Amino acid sequence: MKFRLFLITAALTMFIFVFSACNTTDYYRDRAVQRARKFILEEEKSLTLAQQEYIKFNKPVIMAAPIFPEYSSNSATCGTISHVCIAWVLPGEKNAHVVFGASDNHLRDWTPNRVIIKRYDPPAHKYHAARNAAIFFAMNNFLYLSDRQRNIIRFEVPETIITDYKFDKAKLASIKLSEESVKSLVQITFVWSSIKPEHKSFVCGAGAKDLGGWRPVFGGETTVTELREKFLAPISFGQNITETEEQERIHQPQKKVEGETQPAVKEVKATGQTTTTKK
Numbered sequence: 001m002k003f004r005l006f007l008i009t010a011a012l013t014m015f016i017f018v019f020s021a022c023n024t025t026d027y028y029r030d031r032a033v034q035r036a037r038k039f040i041l042e043e044e045k046s047l048t049l050a051q052q053e054y055i056k057f058n059k060p061v062i063m064a065a066p067i068f069p070e071y072s073s074n075s076a077t078c079g080t081i082s083h084v085c086i087a088w089v090l091p092g093e094k095n096a097h098v099v100f101g102a103s104d105n106h107l108r109d110w111t112p113n114r115v116i117i118k119r120y121d122p123p124a125h126k127y128h129a130a131r132n133a134a135i136f137f138a139m140n141n142f143l144y145l146s147d148r149q150r151n152i153i154r155f156e157v158p159e160t161i162i163t164d165y166k167f168d169k170a171k172l173a174s175i176k177l178s179e180e181s182v183k184s185l186v187q188i189t190f191v192w193s194s195i196k197p198e199h200k201s202f203v204c205g206a207g208a209k210d211l212g213g214w215r216p217v218f219g220g221e222t223t224v225t226e227l228r229e230k231f232l233a234p235i236s237f238g239q240n241i242t243e244t245e246e247q248e249r250i251h252q253p254q255k256k257v258e259g260e261t262q263p264a265v266k267e268v269k270a271t272g273q274t275t276t277t278k279k
Contacts (some may be wrong), residue, residue, distance in 0.1 A: 028129055032110040033060060036086035036099035039112035044097065051090050053076045053086050056098070067102065080105050085116075095119045116158075127237035130214035131158065134190040137216035142201070149195050158190040160231040165189075165204050167217055175215055188214060188235065191227065198224050211237060215239040 037060075041052055064082040071203040082105055087098040095117050103110035138145075138153045145153075159245025167182060192201040200222055 028106050028108045028110075029062070032101075032103070032107040033062075033086060035110070036060065036101070039232050040088075040097060040099050040115050043115050043200050047097075052162050054090055058088065060088045061096075062086050062107075064105065084110055104198070110172070121238050124238045126211040126214075130188075130207065130211040131190065133214065134158070134170055134205065134219075137203050137205075138201070138219060142220065145201070146195065147203065152195070153192050153201055154270075156192050158192050160235050160237060161189050161191060162202060162235055163189045163227075163230040164232055165218075165230050167206075171217055175217065177206065177215065177217075189219075189230075189277060194221060196221070200227050202227065209235075 030066045037055060040055060042046070047055070063085045066080055066082050080122040082100060083100070084103055084107060085100050086096045087096040089096045096119070098118050099112045099114075100116055101110050101113045124152070130254040137154055139150065142153075164187065167179075169179065170269075172179060172182065187204065187206050188211065189202050194201050201219070202222060203216050203219035205214050205216040
């Protein structure tokens with residue numbers, strides 16, 4: 001009987017301790033949110049009245065990451081110092097209004113440091129998978145390229161464009177794609193700069209418009225003029241590519257001079273060799 005009473009008492013004590021700890025955490029979290037709310041309303045002068053009211057009466061998102069990951073543990077201990085961001089995503093806005101500060105994981109000493117306006121894009125998993133597939137294809141097939149050019153393909157952020165190359169039937173069969181299935185896919189080409197003037201390295205493939213299931217088909221070295229002839233439209237996947245004059249030359253076709261004959265078109269093979277055909 002006494003042992004049973006001891007167990008009940010111990011269980012109640014533990015429950016009270018855990019409940020108090022949770023309440024303490026909620027208290028510090030609420031206090032941090034109030035500090036962040038006051039700070040952003042005082043510091044961010046561009047907020048409209050409706051946006052200010054939204055921040056006053058809506059819960060924010062709290063994000064945290066350890067400042068020194070190598071010294072932190074998996075448990076939420078008060079000894080782990082973290083970057084703690086308290087953010088509101090205002091209606092109709094793509095950017096989040098983030099109040100940055102640092103504290104332990106219980107937020108007991110969190111104070112606001114600055115307001116940051118930042119856009120949080122979801123990770124581009126499909127883009128990176130397709131890009132890696134394009135790089136792998138180039139490394140295994142473009143053996144004639146110099147080490148410098150191969151490093152450009154490995155480390156440079158490529159441009160992505162929609163093209164209208166004609167796929168070889170045998171090549172499609174080798175990667176288990178039929179001509180019928182390709183019709184429902186989008187032809188997306190990865191393009192890198194080249195050490196040769198007025199040239200580009202590229203890998204052309206097909207997949208969904210968001211690059212889901214994208215597979216490389218062929219590629220090689222080509223001139224900017226030839227690539228422009230196959231160009232349909234630019235397409236971005238959040239790789240933060242800035243438009244350059246060199247890329248604009250791909251997008252903007254040159255004006256045809258009256259009486260000028262069209263040059264022969266070269267069909268680029270996966271081996272990098274070219275064959276010339278007349279238009």
